[in-house]
Amino acid sequence: MTGGATGSGTGGRLRRWRQGALRLTSLRFRLVTVFALVALIAAVSVSGIAYWLTRDAVLTRSQNAALNDFSTSLEQRASSLPDQPPCHTLRSTAGELASTSQGYQVVLVMEMSDGSVCVAQSDPRTFTLEMVPDALTEAVHTRRTAPADAEAAPFHLYWQRISMGGEPYLVGGAQVMGGGPTGYMLATLGPEQDDLDSLAWSLGIATALALLGSVVLAQTAATTVLRPVQRLNSAARRLGDGELSTRLEERGADELAELTRTFNRTAAALEERVADLRAREAASRRFVADMSHELRTPMTAITAVTDVLEDEVDSLDPMIAPAVQLVVSETRRLNVLVENLMEVTRFDAGTARMVLDDVNIVDQITACLDDRAWLDAVQVSGERDVVARLDPRRLDVVLANLIGNALKHGGSPVRVTVFEDRAEGRDDVVIAVADNGPGIPAEVLPHVFDRFYKASASRPRSEGSGLGLSIALENAHLHGGEITAHNAPEGGAVFTLRLPRQAAARTGEHAPERQAGTERDSRAGDPGGPDSPDSPDASEDAGAAHARGDRPADPADTAPAGGKGER
Amino acid sequence: MTGVAFLLLIEDDDAVRTGLEMGLTRQGHRVITAPSGEEGLRLLREQRPDLIVLDVGLPGIDGFEVCRRIRRTDQLPIILLTARSDDIDVVVGLESGADDYVVKPVQIRVLDARVRAVMRRGERETSDSAAFGAIVIDRAAMTVTKNGQELKLTPTELRLLLELSRRPGQALSRQQLLRLVWEHDYLGDSRLVDACVQRLRAKVEDVPSSPKLIRTVRGVGYRLDAPQ
Numbered sequence: 081m082t083g084g085a086t087g088s089g090t091g092g093r094l095r096r097w098r099q100g101a102l103r104l105t106s107l108r109f110r111l112v113t114v115f116a117l118v119a120l121i122a123a124v125s126v127s128g129i130a131y132w133l134t135r136d137a138v139l140t141r142s143q144n145a146a147l148n149d150f151s152t153s154l155e156q157r158a159s160s161l162p163d164q165p166p167c168h169t170l171r172s173t174a175g176e177l178a179s180t181s182q183g184y185q186v187v188l189v190m191e192m193s194d195g196s197v198c199v200a201q202s203d204p205r206t207f208t209l210e211m212v213p214d215a216l217t218e219a220v221h222t223r224r225t226a227p228a229d230a231e232a233a234p235f236h237l238y239w240q241r242i243s244m245g246g247e248p249y250l251v252g253g254a255q256v257m258g259g260g261p262t263g264y265m266l267a268t269l270g271p272e273q274d275d276l277d278s279l280a281w282s283l284g285i286a287t288a289l290a291l292l293g294s295v296v297l298a299q300t301a302a303t304t305v306l307r308p309v310q311r312l313n314s315a316a317r318r319l320g321d322g323e324l325s326t327r328l329e330e331r332g333a334d335e336l337a338e339l340t341r342t343f344n345r346t347a348a349a350l351e352e353r354v355a356d357l358r359a360r361e362a363a364s365r366r367f368v369a370d371m372s373h374e375l376r377t378p379m380t381a382i383t384a385v386t387d388v389l390e391d392e393v394d395s396l397d398p399m400i401a402p403a404v405q406l407v408v409s410e411t412r413r414l415n416v417l418v419e420n421l422m423e424v425t426r427f428d429a430g431t432a433r434m435v436l437d438d439v440n441i442v443d444q445i446t447a448c449l450d451d452r453a454w455l456d457a458v459q460v461s462g463e464r465d466v467v468a469r470l471d472p473r474r475l476d477v478v479l480a481n482l483i484g485n486a487l488k489h490g491g492s493p494v495r496v497t498v499f500e501d502r503a504e505g506r507d508d509v510v511i512a513v514a515d516n517g518p519g520i521p522a523e524v525l526p527h528v529f530d531r532f533y534k535a536s537a538s539r540p541r542s543e544g545s546g547l548g549l550s551i552a553l554e555n556a557h558l559h560g561g562e563i564t565a566h567n568a569p570e571g572g573a574v575f576t577l578r579l580p581r582q583a584a585a586r587t588g589e590h591a592p593e594r595q596a597g598t599e600r601d602s603r604a605g606d607p608g609g610p611d612s613p614d615s616p617d618a619s620e621d622a623g624a625a626h627a628r629g630d631r632p633a634d635p636a637d638t639a640p641a642g643g644k645g646e647r
Numbered sequence: 648m649t650g651v652a653f654l655l656l657i658e659d660d661d662a663v664r665t666g667l668e669m670g671l672t673r674q675g676h677r678v679i680t681a682p683s684g685e686e687g688l689r690l691l692r693e694q695r696p697d698l699i700v701l702d703v704g705l706p707g708i709d710g711f712e713v714c715r716r717i718r719r720t721d722q723l724p725i726i727l728l729t730a731r732s733d734d735i736d737v738v739v740g741l742e743s744g745a746d747d748y749v750v751k752p753v754q755i756r757v758l759d760a761r762v763r764a765v766m767r768r769g770e771r772e773t774s775d776s777a778a779f780g781a782i783v784i785d786r787a788a789m790t791v792t793k794n795g796q797e798l799k800l801t802p803t804e805l806r807l808l809l810e811l812s813r814r815p816g817q818a819l820s821r822q823q824l825l826r827l828v829w830e831h832d833y834l835g836d837s838r839l840v841d842a843c844v845q846r847l848r849a850k851v852e853d854v855p856s857s858p859k860l861i862r863t864v865r866g867v868g869y870r871l872d873a874p875q
Contacts (some may be wrong), residue, residue, distance in 0.1 A: 376730050377660050378750035384666030387755035388673050415752055447833040472833050 108306060112298040119294030120287070127283035135276050139269065143239065147252050151237050154263045160645045165190070167198035176204030182267065184250075187212070190261035200261075203499060207266040212251055216240050220262060237469060241269070242615040249274050259517040308336040312343055323517040324351035369425040375418045380410075386411045420547040424531070427554040434471040434558060441466045441498050441509055442473075447481045457487055462498035468509045468581045474555040475579075478563070481552040482513040482575045490515020490572055501578070507562075510576040519567035528565050529553045552577075559583040648818065653677040653765050655696040657687035657713065659705050663751075667700070670755030676762065684713040691717065698765060698814040700758070703729045703736055711743045718744035722801040728753065746803040747829060748839075764830040768806035777812055778859055779873045781850055784812050793851060803828065804847045805841075810859065810873035812843035820868040842872070844869055 091386050157173050165173075170188045177186040185207035188200040195481040199209050204238045217239040239252040248269040255262040311328060327348055330338045386408045393401050393408075418569045426432045486494040494515050520528060527533045532546035548564075556563045562577035568574045654671065658664040659682050668678045677692055681687035683718075684705050691699070698721065701718065703710035709866050715726055727740040740748055762834035776785040783792045791808060792796045800808065810827045811819065825835035828843075848855040862870045 192664040357813075373730070374752045377663060380664035380730075381660070381662035384670040384755050387670050392674065418752075465695070477833055610666065 107309075108299070108302040111302045111305075112295055112334060115294045115298030115301070116291055118236055119290045123287035123290040125384075127287055129285055131276070131280055134279055138272050138275060139241075142269065142272050143250055143267075145252060146182045146184055146265070146434065147237060148183060149180055150177070150186075150252055152262070152264045153177050153180060154254060154256065157258045161260070164193050165261075167200065169199035170198055171370065174200040174202040177263070177265075184265045184267035187264040187266075188261045189264070191256070207264075209264070211242075211244065211266065212253060212264050213240055213242060216251060218252050220255050220264075223381045283424055305336070308340065312336075312339065315343065315347075319347055319350070342632050365425060365428050368421065369429065372418050372421040374424060378417055383415060392560065417547075419520055420551055423551055424547055424554070427551075427558075432554070432558055434474065434583065436469050437466055437472050438469050439472045439475060441468060444472060444475055445479060445496060445498070445511070448476050449483070452480065452484070454483060457492035458483060458496055460496045460498070462496075464482075465499060466498055466500055468508055468579060468583075470559055470583045471555075471577060474558065476576060478552040478555050479511070481548040482511075482563070482577065485549060486513050486515035486517075486573070486575070490517030492516070492558075500581075507581045509579050509581055510580075512574055514568055514574045516573045517572055519571055520565060520573045525565060525567075529563070651675045651677075652697045652762055653694075654679075654698040654700055654762065654874055655687060655690055655694070656680045656700045657682075657710075657799070657840065658700075658702040659683060660702075663702075665753070667758070671700075671759065671762070674755065674762075676759075678842065680795065684708040684710070687713060688716060698724045698725070698726070698762060699730055700726050700762070700775075703740060703820040711739050714740065714743035714745055714815055718766055720797050722804075724766060724768070724795040724802050726758075726761055726765060736802060737836070738842070741838060742845075744801070746801060759765070760830075767830075768802035768828065777815075779812065779815070779871065781853075782860060784808065798850050800847070800850060803849070807843050807847055808851070811869065815871050818864040818867040824868065840869070848856075 150431060161169065161173065164455050165412055168188075170190055174186045174188045177185060177188075179202075186202040187207055187209050188198075190200075191211060192198050192200050201208060211351065216238055220236065222236075239250060239255040242249050242251055242362075250262065250267045250269055252267075253262065266429040289514055315326050315328050324347065327344050330340050330344065335538050389404050390408045393404055396404055423432075438640065442460060442462070445460055446455075449458050449460070483494055494513060497512045497514070501510050524533075529549050529552075531550045556577060556579065559579050561577065561582055564576050566574055566576075654669055654761045656664060656677055656678055658667065658673070661682075664680050664682065668680050669748075671678045679690055681690050681695065684707055687699070687701070688707055689694075701710050701713060705713065708716075710727060714727070717723070718726065722825045724747075725736075725745045727735045727745040728751060729740065729748055730751045737748055742841075746765055749761060776783060776787065778784070781828065784790075785792070786809065789805065790798055791805065805823065806828045810824065819842040821837035822833070824833065824840045825831040825837065829835060829839055843853075844861060848858050848861055851860055860871060863870050864870050
């Protein structure tokens, strides 16, 4: 993922996992949602229509039965009533009307001759005149004007559905023509309501089942689609991690199979390209390595002869002597360059090996300075007895480059400070090299470790190879350390070398083998710690030497080169 | 002049051979040269030089083989001249019996210093002798005998044994031994010590794989013990 992943492994993994889960569920989630929605709409509309049609049919049938019965009965009774029936007759008539099989209650209302109104109720507990809606009463009293209608239906029967106490009821009313009583009926629709309720329940359950089925179906569909997607995803991740030989099995002819084919083609193309690039890179590295190697033989002959020439400079013709001197000094420089080039190719090829030893840092610095006659120009301060496990020869190269560079560009005195840094769980040895020079220009600072970087094109070429600081940095990296450069507030450049106290963990050192490859030669003085080597079990038997011989290690041999610092 | 040697330079490249011959001659050494291993072995028999400077990458029989063949009969010092600094070259060369090595391109001063250091190893100093079990070191005659029989040691092996025998029971680090025997500086190659110890053990120990005389001291170096 992004940079954060390197910072905290756990957080990064969690985020990656969450992101992956989110991405995965979102597609699954969308599929399920769409499936469920479609199923819901279909089920609800089908159930809704079915319910509505059924309800209409059921209600109309029972309603019509009740109303027809009521109207027929009312017609019969009304016609059999006397012209001005007394109120009690009406009451008995209402009772008779209510006693039919339809089970409705009846209220008869009639205006008596004396002006009073007689209200006859079949069952005053369940049905009173007050329960009849006003709208119905009004409709019943409205006279029909059309003569055709009046002829066809002498009784104008009106009805309305009402709800009382949560129960549905049918209320009907009609006036008997020609001054007869007005009759009202109340029939319960409870049984019909119950039937419809159970129907609604069934439909609801069916809808829920359809919904559930659609979700299961969607899940299955999503899984079938997502499994190949997941496979592709993990394959793509492996590809990204550098497993360029990753391929997927091509199955079927659907879009996902097409995607798989595309992936495989892409991976193959990528692999081919990377292999091509690697081959070219290896070839160019090999070329540089071979070239530096080939240069060594003539360099050996020239170096041998220049030593002879140098001895004779004093006795040479004054016109010739400077030329000879030039040849000698340039040959030395060429030597350094070839050595450094070989060292760089070893770093590039990853064949640089470390030979670790317990080293007293201050002692090593002193030896390094003494070896190069820099003791007068450099002040060493800091903690004594700082011991680290590292490659002494590589540390010498780094120190020689940093201090030599400081001497050349900053001028003496160069201050070297050694201290230990145990903050924040680190266990580092820090060596700071500070000079008194003008510091490093801001535009040069990011490039000080670049190979062959010259501060400015107009600047005269220094005697360095242009590789010294780069090699120093590579050596620090090999130890798992770092070199940083900055300008001190009080002026002057400061190069800070930070090395872990134990470099072994990172390099996979062959612990019992202490091999210090060097071609450095009998220089005087050795303040180096006499208590170095760990002793190999291997050296106990003669066969051990063979085991060592098999190791394709490389004693990075920059020793003479490392002496010259450069920037 | 101390350390001046009569040396044989075996090197196939004409320019390198000429250059090194010129340089070494100027340092005061007497130099004879051979362009191949076969020629070198012939010159060794005929001229009996004090020391051999041997290139590793020779046509025909290579430097390692030349080294091994010389060691079968002679114990004179051999300095390897290797173009490759690969560990394998150095290790194989030291196993073959070389006393020291330099890596091309080498400065004459450096090679000269090595030559002189090697030559100094054969110089006798005090005139006493010491016995460690079956091993008797006669410092006057510069000979080592085991059960009365004289051992053929190279000057480097002899010097290593002398330095260890001068401090019996005391562990010497590889860096100390590099200074004392090889006269190397603070970045000397400790493989020189290890290889030389192996060769010395092969000659002086009864069972070289379980040494009783030259013991390894873990974390320090080597120590000479008088067997009980």
